[in-house]
Amino acid sequence: MTDADEAGETQGTILCTSCGLCCTGHLFIWSKLRSVELDSARALGLNVIREPRGRGFSQPCPLWHGQCTIYTSPQYPRFCHTYKCKLLKEVLDENTPLPNALMVVQQAMELIQELEVFLPPSSEISFRERLVTSMQQGNTNTDFQLKANALLAFVEKYFGVRDFFD
Ligand code: SF4
Numbered sequence: 010m011t012d013a014d015e016a017g018e019t020q021g022t023i024l025c026t027s028c029g030l031c032c033t034g035h036l037f038i039w040s041k042l043r044s045v046e047l048d049s050a051r052a053l054g055l056n057v058i059r060e061p062r063g064r065g066f067s068q069p070c071p072l073w074h075g076q077c078t079i080y081t082s083p084q085y086p087r088f089c090h091t092y093k094c095k096l097l098k099e100v101l102d103e104n105t106p107l108p109n110a111l112m113v114v115q116q117a118m119e120l121i122q123e124l125e126v127f128l129p130p131s132s133e134i135s136f137r138e139r140l141v142t143s144m145q146q147g148n149t150n151t152d153f154q155l156k157a158n159a160l161l162a163f164v165e166k167y168f169g170v171r172d173f174f175d
Pocket residue numbers: 031032040070071072073074076077078079080086089
């Protein structure tokens with residue numbers, strides 16, 4: 010690995026540990042698992058989903074505590090290992106400086122915080138699921154709709170997550 014590669018990887022680690030939105034249920038309702046990973050994931054404490062179309066575990070992930078606590082484990086899910094959001098890829102490719110990327114994360118967290126007040130509180134049901142449900146149920150509050158649409162656009166633009174209702 011070259012010095013530039015190492016520097017990029019360090020920046021990526023700083024970004025991911027400052028963010029965690031892909032582990033905390035703010036970008037995804039669930040994460041994928043391979044069928045061979047289901048039992049070990051369950052043993053780790055993940056809430057495993059076994060339906061054929063959605064084999065994985067639900068978010069928020071209980072193994073996120075400011076950083077992934079099984080990052081070096083042999084049971085670390087492959088999807089977690091391979092997933093890179095758009096922002097991370099841009100930092101790794103040196104197209105976005107780390108301070109700018111950290112500001113994007115901060116802005117995303119602020120938008121999320123502003124929306125939380127419109128949603129039923131829950132530590133078990135992900136933010137994303139509560140947001141999707143609220144939108145599908147036709148929450149007519151104008152402020153909610155404006156902020157929800159702003160977050161959708163922001164998440165698509167900077168994190169590359171489009172299928173918000175998936
Ligand atoms: S196992 Fe680790 S990387 Fe995967 S969702 Fe949980 S905290 Fe995130």
